Amino acid sequence: MASEMTAPEGAGEYPSYEQPQPSTLENDSDGAGSTPPHGAEHDFADTHEAADAHGASDHSGHGQGAPDGAAEVPQEDPFAKVPAALQPALQRRGFTELSEVQSAVLAADSGASDLRISSQTGSGKTVALGLVVARVLVEPRGDRGPDVLVVVPTRELAQQVSTELRWLFADLEDTIVASVTGGTPIFQDKNTLRNEPRVLIGTPGRLVDHLTNENLDLGNARELVLDEADQMLDMGFREDLETILNATPGERRTHMVSATFPPGIERLAERYQRDPVSVEGTALGEANANIEHIGHLVQRSDRYTALVNLLLLAGDERVLVFVERRSDAAQVATMLSEDGFSALPLSGELAQSQRNHTLAAFRNGRATILVATDVAARGLDVPDVTTVIHTSPPIDPEVYTHRSGRTGRAGQTGRSILLAPPNRRRKLGFLLADARVDLEWRPLPPAAEVEAVLQERFRAKLGAELNKALQKEPKEALLEHANSLLEEYEGPRLVAALLARLGEKRSAKARDVGGSSSHGNERYESQPRGDRYDQGSVSAPGMVRFFINWGSLKGANPSKVLAQVCRRGNVQGSEVGAISIHPNATTFDVREEVAMEFERNAGQRDERNPTTMIRRDRGPTSGSPRHGGGGRRGFRRRRRR
Numbered sequence: 134m135a136s137e138m139t140a141p142e143g144a145g146e147y148p149s150y151e152q153p154q155p156s157t158l159e160n161d162s163d164g165a166g167s168t169p170p171h172g173a174e175h176d177f178a179d180t181h182e183a184a185d186a187h188g189a190s191d192h193s194g195h196g197q198g199a200p201d202g203a204a205e206v207p208q209e210d211p212f213a214k215v216p217a218a219l220q221p222a223l224q225r226r227g228f229t230e231l232s233e234v235q236s237a238v239l240a241a242d243s244g245a246s247d248l249r250i251s252s253q254t255g256s257g258k259t260v261a262l263g264l265v266v267a268r269v270l271v272e273p274r275g276d277r278g279p280d281v282l283v284v285v286p287t288r289e290l291a292q293q294v295s296t297e298l299r300w301l302f303a304d305l306e307d308t309i310v311a312s313v314t315g316g317t318p319i320f321q322d323k324n325t326l327r328n329e330p331r332v333l334i335g336t337p338g339r340l341v342d343h344l345t346n347e348n349l350d351l352g353n354a355r356e357l358v359l360d361e362a363d364q365m366l367d368m369g370f371r372e373d374l375e376t377i378l379n380a381t382p383g384e385r386r387t388h389m390v391s392a393t394f395p396p397g398i399e400r401l402a403e404r405y406q407r408d409p410v411s412v413e414g415t416a417l418g419e420a421n422a423n424i425e426h427i428g429h430l431v432q433r434s435d436r437y438t439a440l441v442n443l444l445l446l447a448g449d450e451r452v453l454v455f456v457e458r459r460s461d462a463a464q465v466a467t468m469l470s471e472d473g474f475s476a477l478p479l480s481g482e483l484a485q486s487q488r489n490h491t492l493a494a495f496r497n498g499r500a501t502i503l504v505a506t507d508v509a510a511r512g513l514d515v516p517d518v519t520t521v522i523h524t525s526p527p528i529d530p531e532v533y534t535h536r537s538g539r540t541g542r543a544g545q546t547g548r549s550i551l552l553a554p555p556n557r558r559r560k561l562g563f564l565l566a567d568a569r570v571d572l573e574w575r576p577l578p579p580a581a582e583v584e585a586v587l588q589e590r591f592r593a594k595l596g597a598e599l600n601k602a603l604q605k606e607p608k609e610a611l612l613e614h615a616n617s618l619l620e621e622y623e624g625p626r627l628v629a630a631l632l633a634r635l636g637e638k639r640s641a642k643a644r645d646v647g648g649s650s651s652h653g654n655e656r657y658e659s660q661p662r663g664d665r666y667d668q669g670s671v672s673a674p675g676m677v678r679f680f681i682n683w684g685s686l687k688g689a690n691p692s693k694v695l696a697q698v699c700r701r702g703n704v705q706g707s708e709v710g711a712i713s714i715h716p717n718a719t720t721f722d723v724r725e726e727v728a729m730e731f732e733r734n735a736g737q738r739d740e741r742n743p744t745t746m747i748r749r750d751r752g753p754t755s756g757s758p759r760h761g762g763g764g765r766r767g768f769r770r771r772r773r774r
Contacts, residue, residue, distance in 0.1 A: 214239040216267045222301050232257030237412050238265055247406040248388040251413055258390055259294055259360075263301040265388065266356040270305050270331060275353030279333035282351060283358040284377060286365045288314040288336060288485060289492070289513055294360065295334045308332065313349075315339045316485025323348055337365060337373035344380050351380045356388070362398050363391040363531075369696030371401070372741055378405050424541035425548040426565075426572040430555045435646045436524055437468065439552055442583050442643050443522060444474060444502065448590060450519040451495070453539050454504045457525050465524070466504040472641035476502035479513075482707045507532060513539060523551045526561055530568035537570075583643035676710045676722035678750040679735070684717040694719050701739055701747060702731040720750055 211230045212220055231239070234252040238261040241248065248265065252258045266281045274280055283298075285291045295312040302308045311330035313322040315338055322339070326348055335343075343349035357378070359365065365374060378387070387406050391398055402409060431439045444452060454476075456462050462478040469476035477491045477500045494500040496515055505513070507527075518540045527533040533551075540547030551572065553561055558574075565572050578586075618627060681698070683689045691712050698709055698721060708731075710722030723731050728749075735747040 211236070215264060216271065218271055218305055219264065219267055219301060222303050226300065232261075234258050234412070235261040235264060238262075241410045241412045243410075244268060245386075247386050247409040249394065249402060249406065249409040249411045250388065250390045251394060251411070252390070259297050260301060262358055262360070262388065262390065263298050266332075266358065267302065267305070269355045270302060270308050274307065274331055275355070277329070278350035278353045279330055280353060281332040281356045281358070282340075282354045282377075282381070283332070283334040283360055284337060284340065284365070284374065285334060285360045286336065286368055286370070288316050289488070290361065291334045291336060293513075298332055298334070302332065310334070313339050313343065314485075316488075337370040337377065341373045341376050344376065351377070352382060354381045355385055357381055357385050358388045358390065360390045362389045362401070363395060366397045366401070367690065367692050369693040369700075371397075374401070423546050424537055425546070426537070426551070426570050427548060428551045428553060428561075428572045428574045429577050430558060430574065431552045431577065431646060433554055436552055437465070438644050438646050439577055440465075440522065440524060441469075441472060441641050442578065442580070442646070443520075443550060444469070445583055445641060445643055446578070446586060447520050449501060451498070451515070451517050452502050452520045452522060453515070453518050454502060454522045454524060455536050456504060456506060459506055461524075462504045462506055466502075469502060469504070474502055474641065475500045476504055479503055479505040481506070484707075507536070515539070517545070519545075519547055521547070521549045523549070526551065526553045526557050527564070530564055533564065533568050533570065577646050580643040580645045587643070675725050677725050677728035678720055678722050679732070679747060680750040681719050681721070681745060681747045682717070683719055683745050684715050686716045689714050689719055694721065697742070697745070698723075698735070698747070701737075702735040704731055 212223065212228075215223065215231075234250065235257050238248065238250060242265050250258060250261070252261075262283070269280050283294060285294060291312045291314045295310050299310045302310060309328055309330040310332040311325045311328065312334040313325060314336045319342070322343065326333075326343065340349065344351070359374065365371075389398065389402055389406065389409075394402070429439060440454065454465065456465055459480040459482045462480040463482070466476045466478035477494060479488065479491050483491065491500070491503070492513075492515070495503045503515070521537055521540045523533070523536060527536060537549035540549065551561075622630075679698075681694070683694070683697075691714065694712055694714065695706060695709060698704070699706055702723070704723065704727055708724045708727050710724070712719065712721045732749055739745060
């Protein structure tokens with residue numbers, strides 16, 4: 134793909150965002166012959182597992198027949214290498230064939246080799262892993278502890294993987310699938326472990342906690358899977374992963390799954406894998422070939438206006454909006470709610486119960502818009518997300534691919550919309566080329582076009598309801614009342630008044646990007662981006678700024694800094710605010726109420742990183758304003774002129 138695309142001819146022609154239609158490869162897990170996964174949580178039924186079907190092109194269970202008059206050619210059984218005990222579960226799920234990565238894994242797996250699997254989100258890799266590790270589950274279980282351990286970076290991904298493996302292993306006798314993650318009470322995990330699950334999914338920190346407290350014995354773990362291994366290293370979990378690996382038997386099999394294998398993953402693999410076999414599934418960008426990629430050039434000050442117009446066009450579709458910072462997630466969701474949209478935030482600031490509630494609301498349709506950060510949405514799988522909107526350009530191709538991969542799942546079509554400042558277009562051309570994305574730059578639709586689409590949509594909806602109502606014979610009293618109204622009022626004016634009363638009650642109005650609001654609403658703008666989480670050179674009110682002698686030149690990034698800060702200071706991620714990374718050092722904010730205890734804990738020598746020092750920053754006074762803005766970045770309100 135060329136590094137830079139040009140806008141299509143006919144700038145005034147802008148296709149309306151209508152509901153994407155399923156492709157011929159649609160997977161509908163609520164369709165005929167489908168059953169929910171055994172033991173799955175209600176909120177997570179029909180999510181990740183349907184997406185990972187990928188190759189299940191016909192959920193009726195029937196393949197394509199030969200043309201009339203043609204002799205049928207014998208086809209190789211696509212499930213010939215699938216363990217017999219798992220085939221009924223796949224059939225109930227509607228599988229008629231395996232995805233590329235599932236077939237590749239079965240072909241490469243000898244039963245004794247370690248696997249190094251490279252495949253994109255949505256390609257079916259979780260089912261592929263289940264097919265590999267199932268061989269130990271049909272054998273007698275070990276004396277104590279799980280036979281299979283799957284390590285994942287986030288709580289949401291742990292829930293999704295456990296849900297999927299439950300339905301896949303539903304027919305395996307005495308096979309309990311369980312998960313242990315941060316955000317849940319320790320005593321609850323203890324009860325879970327007492328049930329002796331044969332398959333355990335967990336996040337690194339919580340698994341290390343249980344190993345340290347001797348609640349967990351991994352001495353019989355024969356299959357170990359590191360899922361999204363690249364993300365776990367990015368989040369600073371290397372030491373925890375090594376602790377977990379060292380607690381498992383030397384004769385285990387170790388499988389690593391990652392979209393890519395950067396040097397850090399390669400080194401980890403070389404140390405803990407034995408003669409690994411590389412398995413290429415779906416390469417970067419290929420898993421989402423059924424996604425339409427659209428780009429709009431928008432000044433940062435007009436991002437919110439553009440976002441509102443796009444959401445109005447999306448209508449009742451389920452939309453995932455990506456923002457840069459945790460503070461942006463809450464702020465943009467609040468702004469959208471005030472404008473009449475059903476929007477909720479998802480970020481690391483939320484407690485686990487809040488995250489679960491938010492995801493449940495988004496899945497069941499109570500909220501149609503989810504505003505999320507990259508970290509919170511990594512591994513997230515929600516059915517029927519038709520549109521992904523990037524409010525800011527991603528930092529690398531993998532981020533774009535992971536974001537966009539939340540839509541276009543299970544054979545359905547989707548769209549990924551990128552909002553980018555004009556001065557970033559050339560650089561984005563190279564990034565999108567690396568992601569193997571053919572993005573089409575389009576002009577934003579003017580407000581008049583948006584309103585025209587909305588009016589046409591309203592008329593169509595009203596017409597359908599009227600046609601349905603006219604099928605029934607009205608009551609005599611209503612007919613008499615109608616005749617009296619027509620005698621008293623002019624017919625067209627009466628109908629128009631009734632339509633006005635029935636019209637959609639939305640406070641958000643389409644607005645032209647780049648101009649002031651013609652509807653008297655407040656105008657919103659955003660400030661330019663610095664480093665991620667950066668909020669200026671001073672801390673925000675209620676926060677205390679700290680310093681760490683670790684910067685970008687030595688590999689510091691926001692997720693790694695956050696992981697070390699939380700571990701050293703014994704605080705939660707929600708108690709950490711702005712992080713500003715510089716070449717040789719990093720500053721970050723900690724909530725004032727925990728700052729004293731944090732300073733005491735973080736000031737102690739760290740055995741893992743003995744040369745890294747954390748101390749209170751002696752710069753400007755905490756909370757002092759900067760440029761009159763109080764240090765607040767991201768989306769903010771600007772009063773109407």
